[in-house]
Amino acid sequence: NAGVTQTPKFQVLKTGQSMTLQCAQDMNHEYMSWYRQDPGMGLRLIHYSVGAGITDQGEVPNGYNVSRSTTEDFPLRLLSAAPSQTSVYFCASSRRGTGRQKEQYFGPGTRLTVT
C-alpha cells in the first residue's frame, strides 16, 4: 500500500491565485482530514470528512474548500491564496472506530509558499 499520498510536494503561489492540493489514500479509511502546520507551531485542523459526500469544518476553515466524492480522495482547494496561508499542509486518514482505530496516518506534506 502507498498509504497517504499528497501532491505537489512544494508549491509557490502569488497572492490571489487559486490551486488544489491533492490527497489520496489506499487504505479504505472512512475518515480524512487536512491540517496546516506553521513554522514552529502545532497542527491545526482545517477540514475533515467522515465519508464520501460528507465534510465539515475544523478550527481554521476560512479560505479553504474541500470535497469528498470518493473514499480515496480528499482535495483541498485554496480559493484566493494569501501570504497567511504559507504553511506545510498535511493530509491524514483514519478508520472509523474507537481508540487505536483512530490512529491518524499522515501524508508527506505539501510545503506552500504564497508571495
Next chain:
Amino acid sequence: GENVEQHPSTLSVQEGDSAVIKCTYSDSASNYFPWYKQELGKRPQLIIDIRSNVGEKKDQRIAVTLNKTAKHFSLHITETQPEDSAVYFCADPDTGRRALTFGSGTRLQVQP
C-alpha cells in the same frame, strides 16, 4: 476535546536522562490519548497511546500515564538518545468532530 494544553514547549536533556511532557485536556468524555512524534522535515507518526480504562502503558523506553481525575496525561521517555530529538504532540480525539485536536507540541533536544 476542544482544548488540549501541552507543556513544556521546549525541553533540553542530556543523553541518558529522562524527559517528561504533559498534556491537559478539558473534555471529560475523552477516552483515548495518543502521542505523536515528528522528526525534522517528516510527517507525524503515532508512537504510543492509552485508553481511559488504563492508568499507564509502556513500550520499551517510552510510557504514557493518565490521570483522569486531574484530566492530564504524560509522555515519559527514559534513557534518552539523540534520535529521540523531535517534536512531540499529544492529541485529544475531538469526539464532536471525529478528528484529532493536537497540542501545541514540545521540541525535545537530547544533547549527546
